[in-house]
Amino acid sequence: ETGVTQTPRHLVMGMTNKKSLKCEQHLGHNAMYWYKQSAKKPLELMFVYNFKEQTENNSVPSRFSPECPNSSHLFLHLHTLQPEDSALYLCASSPQSRGAFFGQGTRLTVV
Amino acid sequence: QKEVEQDPGPLSVPEGAIVSLNCTYSNSAFQYFMWYRQYSRKGPELLMYTYSSGNKEDGRFTAQVDKSSKYISLFIRDSQPSDSATYLCAMSQGNAGGTSYGKLTFGQGTILTVHP
Numbered sequence: 001e002t003g004v005t006q007t008p009r010h011l012v013m014g015m016t017n018k019k020s021l022k023c024e025q026h027l028g029h030n031a032m033y034w035y036k037q038s039a040k041k042p043l044e045l046m047f048v049y050n051f052k053e054q055t056e057n058n059s060v061p062s063r064f065s066p067e068c069p070n071s072s073h074l075f076l077h078l079h080t081l082q083p084e085d086s087a088l089y090l091c092a093s094s095p096q097s098r099g100a101f102f103g104q105g106t107r108l109t110v111v
Numbered sequence: 112q113k114e115v116e117q118d119p120g121p122l123s124v125p126e127g128a129i130v131s132l133n134c135t136y137s138n139s140a141f142q143y144f145m146w147y148r149q150y151s152r153k154g155p156e157l158l159m160y161t162y163s164s165g166n167k168e169d170g171r172f173t174a175q176v177d178k179s180s181k182y183i184s185l186f187i188r189d190s191q192p193s194d195s196a197t198y199l200c201a202m203s204q205g206n207a208g209g210t211s212y213g214k215l216t217f218g219q220g221t222i223l224t225v226h227p
Contacts, residue, residue, distance in 0.1 A: 004154075031213050042115070042217040043155070043199070056214070090154055094213025099145045099201070102154040 003027040004103035006091050012109045015081060021106045023074040023091030032074045033100060034066060037088040049074060081110045114138050117200055117218025126227050130187040134200035134218045137181065141202040143212065144176050146185045149197045149220070158198075159185065162205075190225045197222050 004025045013019050025032065034046040048056035049068040063085075065077040074091055086109050092100040117134045124130055132146075143162055147155035159174040161167045161183075167174045173186040183202075187194055201215040 006154075033213050040119075040219070042113075042219050043201075043215070045214060045216075048214060092213055097205075097212055099143065099157050099160050099203070100213035100215055101157060102147075104154045107152070 004091055004093055004101055006089075006103035006106050008106060009104065010107045010109075012111060013078065013081065014111055015083070017081075018077070018079040020078065021076040021089055021091075021108075023076075023103055025072055025074075025091075025093040025101075025103075027093055027095070027101060029093035029095050029101075030071050031094045031096075032068060032071070033092045033094070034074070034076055035090040035092060035102075037090060037105070039087075043090065047076075078108075081108075083110050086110045112137060114216050115200065115202065115218040118221055119219050121222040121224060123224045123226065124190055126190060126192060126225055128190050128225070130185075130190050130194070130223060130225075132185040132187075132198050132200075132221050132223070134183050135181055136183075136202060136216075138202075138204075138216070139178075139181070140204045141216070143203045143205040144174070144183050145201040145203075145215070146172075146174055147199040147201060148194075149199060151196075155199055192225050192227055195224045 032049045036044045046060045047066045067075040088105045090105045091103045094100045115136045146159040149155045164178045171188045175184040197220040199220045200218040
């Protein structure tokens, strides 16, 4: 248990579906992040939230839509994805030091 | 040129060996340096966190940072089969507000196998 919980752990969706990924952190951190991990590529930062406000969108396509209702919860809403969006999506939170703490990730497959 | 370069391996060593993992980087603004361990089908786990140049030791793990050469290393002593995982280096600028510490730039990861 890392203190950052992601659900679901696995998700298979069609290109016309709409689904959401959920992240919850119990560490009291104010900053939360979405990262994408694709095969043979480094982890890529997607979105940054600080005190519920989005502070960064790293040129992510609009078919990915984040939501942060409070400092403990983060969602990633997915719609009309492409097969190349299949990846491990990781949520992380961070205090004002000591790096980021990651959840176990959601393994997404787009068919 | 990638901001962070890491040899993806794979690296295979016998149990008890000393393992050396390395990353180079190009952005001189990076001040905070981390090593993560990622087991198969799991999220990355923070192993070591260092600020600026120098060494940091935690049990069998030693992290070294040489900012003048833009080079960081992780040494694992007395390696165990349970150390078999992907090791990711990561770094951040760590300034300009509270979110910057978690805005990480990662290397590609090195796959390590320690065989009995």
